[in-house]
Amino acid sequence: MGNEIPDIVIGRLPVYLRALTYIAQEGEKTNTSSHELGRRLGISSAQIRKDLSHFGEFGKQGTGYHVQYLIEQLRQILHLDVEWRVVVIGAGFLGHALAHYNGFQHRGFDIQWIFDNNSEIVGREMNGLVVQHIDELEDTIWEEKIQVAILAVPAEAAQGLTDLIVKAGIRAILNYAPINLTVPDGVQVMHSDPVIQMQRMTYYLVPPKR
């Protein structure tokens, strides 16, 4: 008991949650099984059962899992039963896209601020948000007790801003800058560099002849 739950298990839970949400939306079934989930996700049913078993017994032999109940349980486990307020840092093309993406809503996140250092962009309106000057970033995080940030700035600026926002209280960073960030223990970072992901795929491809 009291074992650490592997990171890799945590990483799959949001995927399960997303798949369950689709099943719920389809509205055809109130129940599902590890086999169905596994088939949809390309994961073995045993792994899904094992993963869930770290947190409790959510299913029923013979009938499987009640979709809505499992969704609620997963949301609790992942701390998504409250809505996390998020700052976006950088209002260039990517920040602009993030501000306009409505997929955060209903999945646990609410983008409430967007910042940039470019005075031509500051003050502009993006999907209901007004771009703030980056000088106000530190105070905003501090005063509003924001814990989650999305970094959408050039690589050169990323580490400096990271140090600043961590000092101000940020505890989770989704980083789009193509650079490896260094953060203190206890601060979560996820990296999202599209080129890294594409380079990972080309290894398996046969290069074009030209």
Next chain:
Amino acid sequence: MGNEIPDIVIGRLPVYLRALTYIAQEGEKTNTSSHELGRRLGISSAQIRKDLSHFGEFGKQGTGYHVQYLIEQLRQILHLDVEWRVVVIGAGFLGHALAHYNGFQHRGFDIQWIFDNNSEIVGREMNGLVVQHIDELEDTIWEEKIQVAILAVPAEAAQGLTDLIVKAGIRAILNYAPINLTVPDGVQVMHSDPVIQMQRMTYYLVPPKR
């Protein structure tokens, strides 16, 4: 001999490559070591050496790795010695951001086409590219022998388009739609749903009291 190289090893190579590129740009050293790389990336030096040893002997005892040489070797391993031509599917806010991102250049990728089904967007110019109608997608992939695609469309459209582009010859897909794609064997897919990444982090955070 002839062993399969683990996916997880392949996944780290692009990260090594990116770090080496920064070291090369800094221009202060022509050589580096597994220890330095590890320190920068938060990875153990033993792991870096082990990973590289799958592909050959690139270093020299006592002196480490020649940065430029290792960069070239990694680019070859990852099939980045030719430039991959890429189609972006979806010219909404995200597609727009991708079209304007110049970070693909010099890292092995060249976005040459962008498609959308919205006639109000088709014909618009984005960073030198003209948005094409999605009806031309299949023929373009086929005729130009494109193997890499970035999907930036709503979830509802993603699987249908995936089936279409795979049939047309696409072999690697970077998917931004918040849905799990099903593809035939031999087709690579990487998923990039920001919400999944954020949900993974909130598990480790203490939720705000409100």
Next chain:
DNA sequence: TTACAATTGTGAAATGTTACACTAATGAGG
């Protein structure tokens, strides 16, 4: 009421990954 198909949760086995610890090579400095 009984038989049966479906399904979970889980120990144990199998497989995969990382870390350790050591040998051998290298170059710098005396």
Next chain:
DNA sequence: CCTCATTAGTGTAACATTTCACAATTGTAA
């Protein structure tokens, strides 16, 4: 030439993750 600090590559041990396989439970249908 010798010594020493540095470092790669690697076999093996330690650790982590996945898969297997099965008992137990459930609901359905005869």
